[in-house]
Amino acid sequence: MTQGKGTAEASLERLASALTEQGTLTSDWLPAFKRAPRKLFIPDLIWPGTAHGAEHAQGVLKSENPAAWWDAVASDIPITTQWDDGQHDGRAVGKIPTSSNSMPSMVFSMLTDLSVSEGHRVLEIGTGTGWNAALLAARLGAENVTSVEVDTAVHEAARKAIENTGLVPTLVLGDGADGYTDHAPYDRLIATASTGEIPRAWLEQVKPGGIIVTPWWPEYGGGAIVRLVVNEDGTAAGRFTRTAAFMRLRQQRRKPKHVRQYMGGKPWPADGVRSMTQLSPEDIAGWLPMFVIGLQTRGVFPWAEEGEGDAYALWLRDTAVTSWATADYEPEAERFTVYQSGPRDLWDEVEAAHRWWVQQGRPGFDRFGLTVARDGRLTAWLDSPDRPVPCMS
Ligand SMILES: C[S@@+](CC[C@H](N)C(=O)[O-])C[C@H]1O[C@@H](n2cnc3c(N)ncnc32)[C@H](O)[C@@H]1O
Structure with a gap:
């Protein structure tokens, strides 16, 4: 069974319309959405996720079940593409998802938070399938985009996928917590893996006035996206914009004792x-x-x-x-x-x-923010940096 080209294209158009209606895909990102279509970054074997929650379907193989594969690609859901750092075989779900193609509404919301404009140089942490890097390259020019991925197999797969689009940003294999000094300074940094701390290298490699958008995941749980503006003195501050459940940077995964x-x-x-x-x-x-x-x-x-x-x-x-x-x-x-x-x-x-x-009247996410000191110390605040939240330890 094959999926007709027309049907496949129609399903992607449905996704574009749905995201546009939600307000997450804005007109300034629409040309990039078309130039770097999601389908080119999704491997044959995938584990579709759900919009809210951590459940996964069994693996779907495109050659066996193209309708289910296309349905996942054209839906506003995250798609897991690797389990257990690649130490996983077969169709069943693995223990922990370790790479994915993120949920489209989250991708475009974070890109909107990034506030890019022509000529901006961007560093992405967590290349994953390469879709986000390709979207940035389509918008800003491949020469302005650098993306770092820690996993060799994921990095190689992303390279192949991006090459198919004819857009070739710099793809680096390494630990994104170190940033990538060779192309610094950057106007923008976007991380698509979550972190509990803001690495010093990120603050050093982003220009004053530049913006860092990253999923922040406190030890206790309940992650959210923070949008930080870097100051002249190497500190940064900004507000949380939305909730988000991104996988952690590999080095920050917790291995709790029994x-x-x-x-x-x-x-x-x-x-x-x-x-x-x-x-x-x-x-x-x-x-x-x-x-x-x-x-x-x-x-x-x-x-x-x-x-x-x-x-x-x-x-x-x-x-x-x-x-x-x-x-x-x-x-x-x-x-x-x-x-x-x-x-x-x-x-x-x-x-x-x-x-x-x-x-405090149960304030929501958007009333909280973070300040990052030069030494990386984090202070959370309510409404403005001069109202720090209490810290219990
Ligand atoms: C949610 S996926 C990224 C999605 C991706 N931006 C896309 O467009 O498909 C998170 C990725 O971060 C990578 N990652 C985890 N720790 C990392 C680190 N320390 N440095 C760079 N990449 C890391 C994972 O291997 C995974 O591929």
């Missing part, structure tokens, strides 16, 4: 101190509360251990492996059992972060 190691091998509840709380773990489970807790805490991350029915235990652990806490969620309960252990009272920190947010 909860047993936190408990020092002792039986439950080890030396955990029991208390009760009125804050339901459900009230802090959403993306926005997680983001706000992530802004205020350092080195703490959650994990939900399933219980009977809808019950679960929310575990909090610190990255230094010194402290842990649990809060037991029971449907219909009005108070919840908490255990805390170690030098940090992690539940108290999280509860205080949530309380502060409620006291």
